[in-house]
Amino acid sequence: xxxxxxxxxxxxxxxxxxxxxxxxxxxxxxxxxxxxxxxxxxxxxxxxxxxxxxxxxxxxxxxxxxxxxxxxxxxxxxxxxxxxxxxxxxxxxxxxxxxxxxxxxxxxxxxxxxxxxxxxxxxxxxxxxxxxxxxxxxxxxxxxxxxxxxxxxxxxxxxxxxxxxxxxxxxxxxxxxxxxxxxxxxxxxxxxxxxxxxxxxxxxxxxxxxxxxxxxxxxxxxxxxxxxxxxxxxxxxxxxxxxxxxxxxxxxxxxx
Amino acid sequence: xxxxxxxxxxxxxxxxxxxxxxxxxxxxxxxxxxxxxxxxxxxxxxxxxxxxxxxxxxxxxxxxxxxxxxxxxxxxxxxxxxxxxxxxxxxxxxxxxxxxxxxxxxxxxxxxxxxxxxxxxxxxxxxxxxxxxxxxxxxxxxxxxxxxxxxxxxxxxxxxxxxxxxxxxxxxxxxxxxxxxxxxxxxxxxxxxxxxxxxxxxxxxxxxxxxxxxxxxxxxxxxxxxxxxxxxxxxxxxxxxxxxxxxxxxxxxxxx
DNA sequence: TGATCTTGGTTGTCCGGACAAATATTTGTT
DNA sequence: AACAAATATTTGTCCGGACAACCAAGATCA
Numbered sequence: 001x002x003x004x005x006x007x008x009x010x011x012x013x014x015x016x017x018x019x020x021x022x023x024x025x026x027x028x029x030x031x032x033x034x035x036x037x038x039x040x041x042x043x044x045x046x047x048x049x050x051x052x053x054x055x056x057x058x059x060x061x062x063x064x065x066x067x068x069x070x071x072x073x074x075x076x077x078x079x080x081x082x083x084x085x086x087x088x089x090x091x092x093x094x095x096x097x098x099x100x101x102x103x104x105x106x107x108x109x110x111x112x113x114x115x116x117x118x119x120x121x122x123x124x125x126x127x128x129x130x131x132x133x134x135x136x137x138x139x140x141x142x143x144x145x146x147x148x149x150x151x152x153x154x155x156x157x158x159x160x161x162x163x164x165x166x167x168x169x170x171x172x173x174x175x176x177x178x179x180x181x182x183x184x185x186x187x188x189x190x191x192x193x194x195x196x197x198x199x200x201x202x203x204x205x206x207x208x209x210x211x212x213x214x215x216x217x218x219x220x221x222x223x224x225x226x227x228x229x230x231x232x233x234x235x236x237x238x239x240x241x242x243x244x245x246x247x248x249x250x251x252x253x254x255x256x
Numbered sequence: 257x258x259x260x261x262x263x264x265x266x267x268x269x270x271x272x273x274x275x276x277x278x279x280x281x282x283x284x285x286x287x288x289x290x291x292x293x294x295x296x297x298x299x300x301x302x303x304x305x306x307x308x309x310x311x312x313x314x315x316x317x318x319x320x321x322x323x324x325x326x327x328x329x330x331x332x333x334x335x336x337x338x339x340x341x342x343x344x345x346x347x348x349x350x351x352x353x354x355x356x357x358x359x360x361x362x363x364x365x366x367x368x369x370x371x372x373x374x375x376x377x378x379x380x381x382x383x384x385x386x387x388x389x390x391x392x393x394x395x396x397x398x399x400x401x402x403x404x405x406x407x408x409x410x411x412x413x414x415x416x417x418x419x420x421x422x423x424x425x426x427x428x429x430x431x432x433x434x435x436x437x438x439x440x441x442x443x444x445x446x447x448x449x450x451x452x453x454x455x456x457x458x459x460x461x462x463x464x465x466x467x468x469x470x471x472x473x474x475x476x477x478x479x480x481x482x483x484x485x486x487x488x489x490x491x492x493x494x495x496x497x498x499x500x501x502x503x504x505x506x507x508x509x510x511x512x
Numbered sequence: 513t514g515a516t517c518t519t520g521g522t523t524g525t526c527c528g529g530a531c532a533a534a535t536a537t538t539t540g541t542t
Numbered sequence: 543a544a545c546a547a548a549t550a551t552t553t554g555t556c557c558g559g560a561c562a563a564c565c566a567a568g569a570t571c572a
Binding site for chain 2: 563566
Binding site for chain 1: 551552553554
């Protein structure tokens with residue numbers, strides 16, 4: 001039996017035991033076949049039982065593999081109906097995805113913030129206008145790049161302003177994963193009530209251009225977020241500048 | 257034996273069979289105990305074996321529950337070392353919500369759609385790949401520009417594909433206000449279950465460039481939306497191309 | 513004391529099986 | 543041909559067991 005199974009498999013699983021777990025290898029094979037077009041977008045994957053026979057593994061292993069593929073947003077399973085291919089390529093780490101909690105968490109945990117400069121600044125006219133604050137207000141300014149796990153190029157250049165009252169979280173940046181505003185909430189016992197997010201195109205700033213390997217002044221994508229407390233006071237403003245060719249923002253909406 | 261187990265459990269699992277799966281109920285109990293401070297942040301959760309005995313379930317069920325808690329970012333497991341509590345509640349991380357789909361997808365109510373071309377097309381290879389459908393499937397394709405109220409320049413160039421079964425709404429486009437997907441829902445009695453939206457940069461297509469007063473091939477912003485029914489079938493794909501210098505996407509998130 | 517080794521405990525991987533729940537398909541009926 | 547019922551298919555849940563990989567802490571040795 002096992003002989004037949006091996007023979008039928010279009011792509012046999014690497015028998016030479018690497019250290020990678022079985023289900024991982026199954027993931028890699030299926031992912032490759034989706035990418036190559038062997039399993040087309042919209043088409044149905046073989047059933048779990050079919051995959052078991054093909055790879056000669058237990059159903060648990062196949063399900064573990066499918067779970068991983070689902071978490072990547074590549075496929076979707078529905079009880080009774082099977083598993084269908086959603087995308088051809090996994091969203092790379094350059095994509096900012098809100099498609100699912102898992103993907104969002106993946107982004108939040110696998111992206112690191114590397115600070116290149118930080119310090120207290122005092123708002124001048126231009127900045128007061130931009131942040132909607134009084135001239136003379138003091139803010140902690142943190143500048144740096146965000147790096148995805150294995151990637152060579154940074155995901156984006158980042159400039160964050162944090163109202164000086166909450167500057168105590170400054171030392172956490174770059175050392176912990178997670179979001180800045182949640183640290184502020186934790187440390188100071190406040191609650192961010194609204195977040196406003198803007199996405200628009202703007203010229204690539206010189207400071208960002210070097211690291212992002214982009215031409216200064218070329219069109220870049222800016223993502224701006226404004227964090228406010230319940231009384232409307234702005235406590236954090238974050239600006240992310242992305243290289244235009246590596247920007248991808250995905251939102252998936254489930255109506256229920 | 258089972259009697260002892262039940263007795264030892266600080267919070268017994270609801271025996272009155274709800275429809276919720278076992279592992280879900282385990283998740284709810286543990287999440288509640290983390291939130292209440294019974295398991296403090298930084299402390300170690302009981303071992304999987306311990307949880308098995310306490311809840312009287314198999315290790316598989318416990319692991320499924322822990323996996324869910326990990327996905328929520330509440331706990332973290334390390335092989336050989338156990339599971340520790342990371343946060344007191346995940347609420348602070350991800351529970352921001354948009355007011356409505358309309359806002360998230362930025363449907364402006366006062367925007368006029370001026371159709372410049374429309375007709376049934378048959379999917380070739382490239383299109384089947386893009387829409388994730390069978391080669392030969394028939395779609396209604398509508399192309400045109402969107403104009404804001406009094407503005408001279410169009411907001412964006414738009415290309416919409418609608419599965420031919422629902423092409424009956426074709427004549428409404430440009431004549432009525434509202435959204436295409438809601439017309440389909442109304443007219444055919446179906447329900448759009450998921451909407452996926454992608455924003456990325458791409459070269460300005462020649463057809464769009466003229467009307468948008470932009471250079472062909474210059475970087476433009478593409479907004480792609482995929483509308484799916486509950487069973488996963490794609491029924492509408494909309495592409496909006498914006499001139500980079502006039503694009504602005506704003507979302508306001510409120511905490512519930 | 514300090515470093516290495518051993519040992520026990522804990523999570524990760526993998527197998528087998530069984531039934532439930534949801535969906536798809538076929539069959540039967542009108 | 544159209545609708546309803548029965549059947550088959552497929553994923554979800556849950557159980558049992560076994561071993562591997564990893565970690566922490568105690569034991570041993572220099």
